[in-house]
Amino acid sequence: MQRNASTDSIGPMISTRPLLAPSVILLLIWMIVPLALTLWFSMQRYSLLDASAGGFVGFRNYVFLFTDPNLFNALANTIFLVAGVLVASVVIGLACAVALDQQFPGRGIARLLCIAPFFVMPTVSALIWKNLLMHPVNGLFAYISRTLGLPVVDWFAQWPLFSVGVIVAWQWIPFATLILLTSLQSLDRDQVEAARMDGAKGLRLFRFITLPHLARSITIVVMIETIFLLSVFAEIFVTTAGGPGNASTTLPFLIYKVALLDYNVGWASAGGVIAIILANIVAYFLVRTISHNLDR
Amino acid sequence: MATVTLNNIRKNYGSLEVVKGVDLEIRDREFIVLVGPSGCGKTTLLRMIAGLETITSGDLAIDGKRVNDVQPDERGLAMVFQSYALYPHMSVADNMGFALRMAGVPKAERQSKVRDAARILQLEPYLDRRPGQLSGGQRQRVAIGRAIVRNPKVFLFDEPLSNLDAALRMQMRIELARLHHELDATMIYVTHDQVEAMTLADRIVVVNGGRIEQVGAPMEIYANPVSTFVAGFIGAPKMNLLAGKLQCTSDAAQAILEDGSAVTLPTRPGLANGDAITIGIRPEALRVTADGSLAGRVTVVEHLGGETLTHIELASGQLATVKTDERAPAKVGQTVRLGVDPRRLHLFGPDGRAVSRRSEALQPG
Ligand SMILES: Nc1ncnc2c1ncn2[C@@H]1O[C@H](COP(=O)(O)OP(=O)(O)O)[C@@H](O)[C@H]1O
Ligand SMILES: [Mg+2]
Numbered sequence: 054m055q056r057n058a059s060t061d062s063i064g065p066m067i068s069t070r071p072l073l074a075p076s077v078i079l080l081l082i083w084m085i086v087p088l089a090l091t092l093w094f095s096m097q098r099y100s101l102l103d104a105s106a107g108g109f110v111g112f113r114n115y116v117f118l119f120t121d122p123n124l125f126n127a128l129a130n131t132i133f134l135v136a137g138v139l140v141a142s143v144v145i146g147l148a149c150a151v152a153l154d155q156q157f158p159g160r161g162i163a164r165l166l167c168i169a170p171f172f173v174m175p176t177v178s179a180l181i182w183k184n185l186l187m188h189p190v191n192g193l194f195a196y197i198s199r200t201l202g203l204p205v206v207d208w209f210a211q212w213p214l215f216s217v218g219v220i221v222a223w224q225w226i227p228f229a230t231l232i233l234l235t236s237l238q239s240l241d242r243d244q245v246e247a248a249r250m251d252g253a254k255g256l257r258l259f260r261f262i263t264l265p266h267l268a269r270s271i272t273i274v275v276m277i278e279t280i281f282l283l284s285v286f287a288e289i290f291v292t293t294a295g296g297p298g299n300a301s302t303t304l305p306f307l308i309y310k311v312a313l314l315d316y317n318v319g320w321a322s323a324g325g326v327i328a329i330i331l332a333n334i335v336a337y338f339l340v341r342t343i344s345h346n347l348d349r
Numbered sequence: 350m351a352t353v354t355l356n357n358i359r360k361n362y363g364s365l366e367v368v369k370g371v372d373l374e375i376r377d378r379e380f381i382v383l384v385g386p387s388g389c390g391k392t393t394l395l396r397m398i399a400g401l402e403t404i405t406s407g408d409l410a411i412d413g414k415r416v417n418d419v420q421p422d423e424r425g426l427a428m429v430f431q432s433y434a435l436y437p438h439m440s441v442a443d444n445m446g447f448a449l450r451m452a453g454v455p456k457a458e459r460q461s462k463v464r465d466a467a468r469i470l471q472l473e474p475y476l477d478r479r480p481g482q483l484s485g486g487q488r489q490r491v492a493i494g495r496a497i498v499r500n501p502k503v504f505l506f507d508e509p510l511s512n513l514d515a516a517l518r519m520q521m522r523i524e525l526a527r528l529h530h531e532l533d534a535t536m537i538y539v540t541h542d543q544v545e546a547m548t549l550a551d552r553i554v555v556v557n558g559g560r561i562e563q564v565g566a567p568m569e570i571y572a573n574p575v576s577t578f579v580a581g582f583i584g585a586p587k588m589n590l591l592a593g594k595l596q597c598t599s600d601a602a603q604a605i606l607e608d609g610s611a612v613t614l615p616t617r618p619g620l621a622n623g624d625a626i627t628i629g630i631r632p633e634a635l636r637v638t639a640d641g642s643l644a645g646r647v648t649v650v651e652h653l654g655g656e657t658l659t660h661i662e663l664a665s666g667q668l669a670t671v672k673t674d675e676r677a678p679a680k681v682g683q684t685v686r687l688g689v690d691p692r693r694l695h696l697f698g699p700d701g702r703a704v705s706r707r708s709e710a711l712q713p714g
Contacts, residue, residue, distance in 0.1 A: 243434035
């Protein structure tokens with residue numbers, strides 16, 4: 054049958070799927086192969102120290118992990134770290150964004166400085182905090198405490214998880230600030246003026262107009278940060294190495310310890326699968342709240 | 350009682366003067382329309398009255414009390430924004446009740462006031478919706494409702510209808526007129542549309558370049574524009590403005606237009622022979638007649654149903670419009686002569702100001 058080119062769109066004539074296929078297939082392989090390998094290894098007895106050991110063990114690696122108190126400690130640490138950094142970065146990021154949205158001399162430089170930590174590599178910023186700021190002897194904080202005659206805090210020994218959280222938050226506050234600042238700038242000026250005429254000023258203007266306007270961006274900040282915070286590693290590695298004891302060992306760090314310090318690939322893979330499941334649970338709730346928030 | 354008095358109000362943005370000394374006395378329950386071309390400072394003026402913009406100099410008084418330094422929410426005004434400026438995250442009812450909530454009015458009273466306003470504006474079925482779920486006209490009504498609920502002394506409107514389509518605009522115009530009648534409030538309305546000004550206003554204020562050009566009742570301004578600017582701005586289609594020179598003889602005065610044709614003037618204006626003048630003729634005052642003093646060729650005929658506009662290119666190249674009832678007086682391409690009724694002629698001097706019709710002053714020399 055002859056098609057009339059002038060009336061029919063060319064869309065249905067060409068199947069576009071084959072054109073998409075290369076990228077889709079590549080991404081699928083990229084995702085499926087490691088996942089399948091992890092699943093496979095998690096059911097193997099596979100230790101790098103013992104070449105003779107091997108073979109299928111079913112769920113025994115999982116059973117072992119779930120009976121290990123280290124796992125729950127690591128899970129709890131992960132949740133504390135992620136939640137704490139999220140709260141800190143949203144609250145402080147919001148404050149920074151509001152401050153940077155005001156007119157004041159030197160605003161451009163202040164904005165640049167406020168955003169800068171985001172561009173510092175995690176290892177570098179962790180080293181700066183560890184050696185220049187939080188060090189019990191050479192650190193700035195210790196110097197300040199001594200000058201004021203207060204007891205010196207050995208941050209990574211006394212508050213390991215909190216200290217790691219501070220470093221991570223320092224890196225992620227700029228991200229939150231950036232997103233929330235752009236969102237603030239997109240707030241309709243007429244809307245603010247209408248609210249002013251309606252008698253909303255200062256904190257009430259913020260509470261009833263600004264904050265609802267920012268809800269969407271806050272959700273996006275929470276989602277993106279969660280994805281990255283669940284896999285925080287370098288900061289722990291550089292500062293506390295998961296210690297003292299297991300006090301700052303999170304799930305990714307536990308997997309690292311099991312796989313590369315104990316050379317037990319089977320257990321580490323099982324831990325990895327648990328991390329994947331955890332991430333998916335979080336993702337499920339996030340996508341639900343976000344689709345609710347974005348659906349306006 | 351709500352009068353608004355502007356006394357030599359000025360506004361500068363840096364060194365740029367946007368409002369250049371405005372004096373205006375707005376009476377109680379008056380519907381005043383500020384009209385002028387885009388960028389003439391209408392919005393700035395309205396925002397100064399609202400308190401959203403500081404007043405550089407001059408005095409603003411509401412009910413005789415100086416309010417230059419009073420906060421916007423304490424001036425007893427409500428404003429309807431051109432963009433509606435509804436709160437997107439609140440329901441229609443919450444939008445309308447927001448000011449009362451901020452003022453600490455109890456919930457029950459708030460709800461009853463919102464319902465009253467919703468009834469006036471036929472918004473009752475939409476109270477639970479979000480602004481995003483409403484049409485343009487409905488959003489406009491919510492914006493007006495938000496103003497009504499506050500029971501303000503003065504309503505301020507900034508081009509409230511400019512985002513609506515033509516049919517809706519006409520409907521809302523009628524609704525606004527009804528609302529003014531029902532609410533019995535003072536209203537200050539800004540627009541660049543002279544039709545809105547003519548139909549809604551008790552008094553029109555024509556603004557040009559940050560200054561008031563003329564204040565008066567719509568028909569008064571239509572009949573006696575004080576300048577070529579007002580003459581060209583008020584009235585649709587535009588008044589025909591034809592440039593020429595004054596030629597006075599002992600017993601008559603004539604305007605000699607650019608193509609040499611002579612139009613007899615009703616009186617002898619107090620101007621010198623040879624002065625540059627402009628004559629203004631409303632399209633409905635211009636007639637196609639065989640013995641007319643102007644000649645030209647018909648270029649376009651527009652049939653609007655009840656009336657017909659015939660556009661004629663005069664010999665000088667100037668364009669003139671003739672408005673008649675249904676039947677067109679001539680066909681496209683035809684050469685016609687145009688007659689002017691001297692009594693319906695407007696005369697403007699070299700400075701563009703109207704020359705008084707009663708001015709019979711004898712010219713010197
Ligand atoms: N915030 C501002 N800063 C500088 N110039 C402004 C500002 N707001 C308005 N203007 C200028 O003032 C003039 C009048 O503006 P506006 O009152 O909005 O005009 P209108 O409402 O009559 O169209 C315009 O030329 C505009 O460019
Ligand atoms: Mg304007």
